[in-house]
Amino acid sequence: DVQLVESGGGLVNPGGSLRLSCAASGFIFNTYSMNWVRQAPGKGLEWVASINSGSNYIFYADSMKGRFTISRDNAQKLVYLQMNSLRVEDTAVYHCARGWGCSGGSCYLLDWGQGTLVTVSS
Amino acid sequence: EIVLTQSPGTLSLSPGERATLSCRASQSVNSNHLAWYQQKPGQAPRLLIYGASSRATDIPDRYSGSGSGTDFTLTISRLEPEDFAVYYCQQYGSSPPITFGQGTRLEIK
Numbered sequence: 313d314v315q316l317v318e319s320g321g322g323l324v325n326p327g328g329s330l331r332l333s334c335a336a337s338g339f340i341f342n343t344y345s346m347n348w349v350r351q352a353p354g355k356g357l358e359w360v361a362s363i364n365s366g367s368n369y370i371f372y373a374d375s376m377k378g379r380f381t382i383s384r385d386n387a388q389k390l391v392y393l394q395m396n397s398l399r400v401e402d403t404a405v406y407h408c409a410r411g412w413g414c415s416g417g418s419c420y421l422l423d424w425g426q427g428t429l430v431t432v433s434s
Numbered sequence: 435e436i437v438l439t440q441s442p443g444t445l446s447l448s449p450g451e452r453a454t455l456s457c458r459a460s461q462s463v464n465s466n467h468l469a470w471y472q473q474k475p476g477q478a479p480r481l482l483i484y485g486a487s488s489r490a491t492d493i494p495d496r497y498s499g500s501g502s503g504t505d506f507t508l509t510i511s512r513l514e515p516e517d518f519a520v521y522y523c524q525q526y527g528s529s530p531p532i533t534f535g536q537g538t539r540l541e542i543k
Contacts, residue, residue, distance in 0.1 A: 424478035
């Protein structure tokens with residue numbers, strides 16, 4: 313079975329940093345695009361970033377550019393999201409998701425992890 | 435950036451009824467690269483439909499997707515109790531950003 317397990321969330325002050333991890337299993341990790349999608353409390357889904365299998369195509373939502381960095385380790389089957397200069401409005405559950413059927417770097421999302429909660433507050 | 439608008443915001447129906455959910459795009463979605471997801475409280479979203487009309491693995495055939503260009507529909511032919519949830523559409527037909535609709539809440543009447 314496919315499993316995506318996120319970790320690294322928690323409470324952080326505005327302006328602080330956090331690194332999220334997503335551990336993947338149950339599929340051939342190095343053949344899939346990986347994505348981060350977030351959901352603020354009581355709100356809808358917002359795509360954050362994506363990285364293709366070879367880490368040579370990386371994309372970010374405009375509001376995350378320059379603050380967030382997505383990366384992956386194919387040997388360890390891990391994907392990361394480094395978040396810097398965090399703002400109160402970044403408070404959300406962050407899900408990692410496996411992408412497929414990609415077109416120009418955009419994919420549909422086959423499987424999702426349960427997410428990890430990031431709370432930005434003083 | 436393609437903006438997706440879902441309607442209605444909330445749909446109140448009874449088990450056994452037919453549900454029709456709409457997703458309208460601000461510009462044409464290339465190659466009908468549109469997906470639908472279901473999300474229940476406290477759970478991760480689940481892929482239902484991709485390519486506008488292809489059902490994902492293990493999705494019951496009471497779920498169907500249709501549409502092209504800018505207008506897409508998710509239909510649930512006969513509602514089961516487990517179908518009451520929030521539904522999102524998502525387009526992946528162009529370079530990022532990937533965008534989602536704001537969601538339709540399907541509630542029991």
